[in-house]
Structure formats: C-alpha cells, structure tokens
Amino acid sequence: MPYTPSEIEARWQAAWQESEVFKAARSADKPKYYVLEMFPYPSGRIHMGHVRNYTMGDVIARYKLATGHNVLHPMGFDAFGMPAENAAMASGGHPKDWTYANIDEMVAQMKPLGLSLDWSRMFATCDEEYYGQQQALFLDMLEAGFVDRKEATVNWDPVDMTVLANEQVIDGKGWRSGAEVERKSLTQWFFKISDMADELLRALDGLDDWPAKVRLMQENWIGRSRGLNVPFERTDGGTIDCYTTRPDTMRGASFIAIAPDHPISKGLEAERPDLAAFIAECRKMDTTEAAMEKAEKKGVDTGLTVKHPVTPGATLPVWIGNFVLMDYGTGAVFGCPAHDQRDLDFARKYGLPVQNAFYMPGDQTEVGDEALVPAKTETVHYIDHFAGVGEATSQEGIDATIDWFEAQGKGKGEVKFRLRDWGLSRQRYWGCPIPVVHCPTCGVVPEKKENLPVTLPYDEDGTPIDFSVPGNPLDRHPSWRDCTCPKCGGAAQRETDTMDTFVDSSWYFARFTAPHADTPTDRAEADYWMNVDQYIGGIEHAILHLLYSRFFARAMVATGHLPESASEPFDALFTQGMVTHAIYKSIETVGDNDPNPALRPGAKYTKYRYPEEVEHRDGKAFLKSDGREVEIVPSAKMSKSKNNVVDPLNIIRDYGADTARWFVLSDSPPERDVEWTASGAEAAYKHLSRVWNICDRIGAMDPEAPGTGDDDLLRAMHACIDDVTKGVESFGFNAAIAKLYAFTATLQKSKASHKAQREAIMTLAQLMAPMTPHLAEDIWAHQGGAGLVVNAPWPVADEAMLVSDTVTLPIQVNGKRRGELTVPADMEKAEVEAAALASGPVQRALEGGQPKKIIVVPGRIVNVVV
C-alpha cells in the first residue's frame, strides 16, 4: 500500500476530535503544562512562519501530553490593528467583516495541520467579549494608579488631517497624501510603565529559562543609569537643568544644548525668527529614534550663556540641538567635545572650543577628528579631577564624582531610566475603545463597569463607518460619541481614542485560562493554569510585546486578576527564526506597447518570478517559459512583493501536513531562519513514505519470524529514544530528526526478528508522533497498538542499553588528530596513557624521545604534547 497522507490525516484528525483529547480541563492528578505560541494577526492567509511556530509548540504540547502532563494549548487572533482599516480604505467594506472573514479562512487553513489545540478556547481580541473585559481591566488599572494622561508628540499629516504610524511616514512624507509630515503634540493616555522600570529590570535575573539575549535586550532597553543632575546658572538669571552620566568630563564642557521643544526654546520663538525657523525644521523630523540618531547633528546659538559650574569665571553658550530629546532626562545636555564623538562633530562644525578634560601630560592629548574615549585610546592614565586618579571611567569613579558635586552643592545624583511611559492612545477606529467620557462639568470620568463593553459602532443607526474620509470615524459618529456622564448624568462625549494593539496582546495569555469568564480572569482557572510554561514566538517581539506583557502581569496581580506568582507570566521563552525562500529575479525589457506610459520602450527592469515559473539545473535556475537563466537570491524573507511566498496549503495538498511539519523542523535549528526549498519538502515526503513502507513490510512478516541482530537494533532504538527525548526537551528538533533518520536507516537494513522489528517501528512511531502525528497514529494502528498513540506514554530509554563495553578515543599529537584507540570503557587513566604512548602515530611523532605532557580526558580524547 502506498503512503496516502490526505486520507490518513483526515482520519486521525477526526479521531482526535471525537475523543476530545486536546480539550483542557483542570485536573488534580496530573501536573499542568501551558504551552503557547504567539497568536497570529489575521492577515487572511497562514504562511510557513506560522506553520513553523505552531509545529514547534505542537511538538512540545504532544510530548508533554505523552509524559503525563495536563496540557493547555490554545490559539486565538490578535485581531485589531491598521491592516483592517487599510483594507477598508483600499476596497471598501468594514474592518470587522474583513477581520472575521480572515479569521474563518485562517482557522480553515490551520485545522489541516493537525495541531493539538483546544479550539474551544479560541477568541479574537476584537470580540466584544474580549475587549469588554479589557476595558474592565483598564478601569481597574486606572483606579489603581497605573494610568496617566499627558502630552505626547505624534506624526501629523496636515493634508489628510490624521495621525500617522511610523511605518506610514515614508521619507518624511505621508504615505497617502505625500504631504510633509509634522510633529504635533496631543494629550494622550499612558500606562505608567516607567514607574515599574526598576522592578522590571531586577526581575529579569529570575528568568533563567529565557534566552540570555532577550534578557540583555530588555535590560538595555530599560537602561538604568546613575548620573548627575546639574543646574547650570544662567547669566541672565534662572537655571537650566542638565542630566549627564559622564559628570567626570565636566571640565571639558564647552556648550549646553537644549531640545527644540524645551520651554526655553519655545519662549524664544516669538522674538527670534531664526530660532523659530530652526525649531520648525526640527518639527519636520521623523519621530523614530533611528532617524533622529542618524540625522545630521545641527544646532543654533540662542545667545544665552550659563556659568561653568567648576571653572571659575568661564561661561558656556546655550544652543538648540536637533539631537536633544525633550522626552529623555531634562531635555538639556552639556557638550564635552573632547570625550564624546557626537559633541566633537558638533563642536568642529560650529567652531566651539574643544577642551581636554582629564588626560595626563604624556598621554595622547591632541584631539583630532576622534574624541578621546577611554576604551578607544591607548591612554593609560586618566585623571578624574574630582575624585582622584583612575585608569578608566568606572561607575565607582562616576559615583565619587557625583558625591563631590553633591558636597559642593553643585548638583544631585539621580538614577534615570531610558524606558519611557507607554502611550496607548491611538486615533483610530479599529481598536478597543478607551472606556472614559469627557464631561464639561466633571472632566474626565471613567465609564461605569455595568455599562461595559463600550462597543465600536458598526452602522446600526445609519452612520456608516467610512474610511474614504481621512481621520478617525469615531470622531465623526455623533450618536456614538454623544453620551451621558456616568457621574453627573449630564451630556458628555466619549473618548474617541482607542487602545494600542499591544494592550490586546499583553494579557491574552491570561484570558486563555478562562476565555468566557465575565470578569477579565477567573481566579480559580488562572491560579491553576498560569504561568505559561513555554512561550514560543519571534525574536522581533523580544522587547516591546514581552515587556508590556510583564508590566501587565504585574498590574493584574496588583488589581487581583492574577496570583502573585504570575508577576512573571512566562516561565520559559523560546524565540524561533523565520522561514525564508529564494527570490528569482529576471531582467525584462519594456516592450513597445507597454500600457504604462512612464516606462520607456527598451528600458530594463527587474521582475520577481514565482517559484513555479522556474526550474533548477546544476544549481542554476531557468525560466520554464523560454529557458532564460534567472538570478537566485537565497534565503530572503518571504514577502508578497518578492513573489517568494510558499503557501502551506499547496504543500499540504501535494504532500500532506506531516511532510510540512517534518520539513519545517528538520533542516535548521529552530532559533535560526530556515530556507524553504522544494527539494527539502520532497525529501521529507520521501522519508515519511520510507517509514510507512517499513511499517508495511514489518506488518507482512511472519509474527514468529526469527532473525539476527536483535540486540544491535534494540540498542540503536534505546539510543534513539535518549537522543530524541533530549532533543525535544532542548528545542533541538533538527538534531532529533537527524537521529530519527539514522535510526530509520538502521531499521530498514535490520535482519532482526519480527518481535524486535515491531518493537522498533512502534517506538519509532512514538518518537515521531510529536512531529508527524498522523503518520504515527497510522503506524501504531497498523501494528496493533492499543488506543491512540497520542495517549500512549512516552518511551523511556533503558540505561543499560546505552552503555558500551569499549570506547574509541581519538589520539592527538600537539592537538592534531593522528589516530584512534579502542579501549575498554573502564580502563584506568594510566593504562590509557600507556596504550596511547605505545600507539604508532605517537611513536612516530616522538622519534624515540619523551613526551612533554600527556592529557587524557577519560572517554573523550588523548593529547600527547611532544
């Protein structure tokens, strides 16, 4: 019988569904295990990245099920956000209809993968049931003091009269209008995450099962620093506060730079047209950090001066700098060109003095085009004029300098964090409405909980949700916007800002424990299921999503929605790589009758070709249509515009879900990118067919058939159990699969008895079950296994079968391999040494002399130094 995945897979998916084996319920007699993959945005199509992500989670979930755990493995959709509004703008329709249609489609695409999901817990964040509870949570957080309202700058499109997301600003212009984008200040809602900075930083230490790189990125993002706040005295009265983490360079200060939004800058705007023009120019700058940092550093002199705090009689000019951010520190910095590259570039450009602050005579003291930064110069000596002599800048030295300034009454030590408060306001329709009202009498008033959910208007009363007009439709919807004040009962207006979609994804993991509870969580369920034991997702979420979720978990503990133990909601985290695919590029020539008048006949352009359009020969790719060679760009991120997206549905149709699952696990370590190749998918399919054929062959054997090599086969089997178990537990799926390939080859060639071969194929099926569950069930059933393999306990390796009597040691001479030695496994070190010395390669190398040293690492290696 041939291997027919389409038939096999449908059959076993039905069997799992019937037995409700993946439905999670609390249980007293099993340890719980909560495995979660980051839920998808409902774009409409699942892609290979999803398949890879969910397959990894599924391997863990099925393995934990087999090792006796009570597993929770849910799935949902992160369903609010801009793409739904963009779709509505592009082709009409309503974001809600578009989103739910996409969800239906994606669920239909995910089900054939045979994932061990509890679909009964599924929800979308745009469900009224979900976002209503999110509003309740928001009100609790507001009451508990986690929420704030303050001014913040946004990208403003002056033509469309709308706020733009960073990705909607292209080269400083609005993506639709093409108008020059401006910064605008709006009063917005914030979560006070910066109040929790220290706690979020400290708790990173306890996250032992998180990747070190993610902890490090979060640490740097939170960015704790202890520095000095110095009030520089203005010569015309008043002070300008500057914050610095390098107070030791104070003697080298040559100017003060303040932010364009600084109150002093704004105060000067009216009387100084030159400053006003510069500030206006700064307001056109991109608000992203990357753009700000990369932009050319520019400034203008305000004409104001301040007294130098430590050099008597000296004064410093005050400049406005485009590189100073009002959001950081005090919105003002002092510049020390000698010891900071950015300040040096600025000083050279504007002819400001460069004063060496602390190097000793004889050190490199000339400042050229490169600032003298301790790590970058050969200078050994370094005088800290305030705290003594040291060798390099250290936190101790800086702390001593801060002490000196404090003792002099010239400044104050302060701990600051880079982390800023989380602005959650979005001026958009398709998001969770912020449940507050603005009352002319009472001001900002929280909505009453019994009035929740504050639902998004659809078009119930004839006010259509129209995206052809720019701006937020909620602003133009009087019947929704007008309401009564919950406090005084007078006429009031709803808040029209909706919440950042990161809010939706910051607590969904808690909601999965009781997705239909009439409070944000059900404490009995949350107490039982939390924490997430294993969280799996992309590295692109290493900072924002994970940090926001950590903040939310703490806020939910404080408001009684989660147990104290859930302050850190994710016990273990794994970040997986992307699925990539080669891009095929052909060079085309514009024809005479090209309909696009902008394209001149004869001009060349690049066309991205679909994988189906090309064929491979000798490592090159050629167009099937006319045989022209096309350029191959390997390992590019799958992207619609590059025509290199492989649709999982096609793979499932051609080869089955097990093949797709096996392939995405097999070729690359999970944390790295994997390149999808047609040959790889083909190979996966061939292997699964091979396993199926072996099962068929063993099934046809005489049950009493004797054979030879039973012991060898069973030893290989136990070694495989051991390797696969370790591989699955450590996310070494690709290595585990390599071992399964090897064991399959052993079994294929085996001449062992039917009894041994049957044991081997059934164990192989169990070991493959987390990866290729349908095939495993089929083999299990064919061999007469009891029940479903999904319910069978995980095989345990017999330790006695793993040890060998002898061991082969490589022999090195001066660290280079020169031979090997097979000795009894328990041989004494001295005997191994003697045997190594007596071996041919060592004798040749010694040429009759004596070795300088012999290193014997038992069971591993012998190295002779001559």
Add this chain to the structure above:
RNA sequence: GCGGGCGUGAUGGAAUGGUAGACAUAUCGGACUUAAAAUCCGAAGGGGGUGACCCCGUGUGGGUUCGAGUCCCACCGCCCGUACCA
C-alpha cells in the same frame, strides 16, 4: 546612530573547549528495468603522495589554551529591534 544576534563543503546544517562537516539536498557511480521514474547500495571539504601518510580548511586579522567553529579583542557582511507594523 544605538542595542542584540548570526557567519562552517556546491546547498541547508551537525559538533557539553576534545576525531570539523553528523543528518539531509544537489552531484557522481552501481543494482533493478527494454527504458525512464520510483526504490535500494555506495562515493564525496580542498590540495599533494604509488603508499604509509602529509599540508590547508569554520567571514577577516590578532589573542588565550595541551587543544578553539566554540572563549576574548578588533574589523567586514547580513538579520532583528529602535517605543504608532504586528
């Protein structure tokens, strides 16, 4: 710019500081076949040598070590994030 990561045969990759290239793809050879496909068996980092063997080799340049793909320093290239993409 800043923070984090990655870089190994023709290709994807394997390798607790201990035999570099497991396993797989592509390639080549063989078996089976009228033939092809499928399947099965085998070869294979580069160079030299009749051979025993020898030299070179994990992005580049240094360093630590008996021993470095792995640890340290500098550089190059690519990827992720950079707070309103999700």
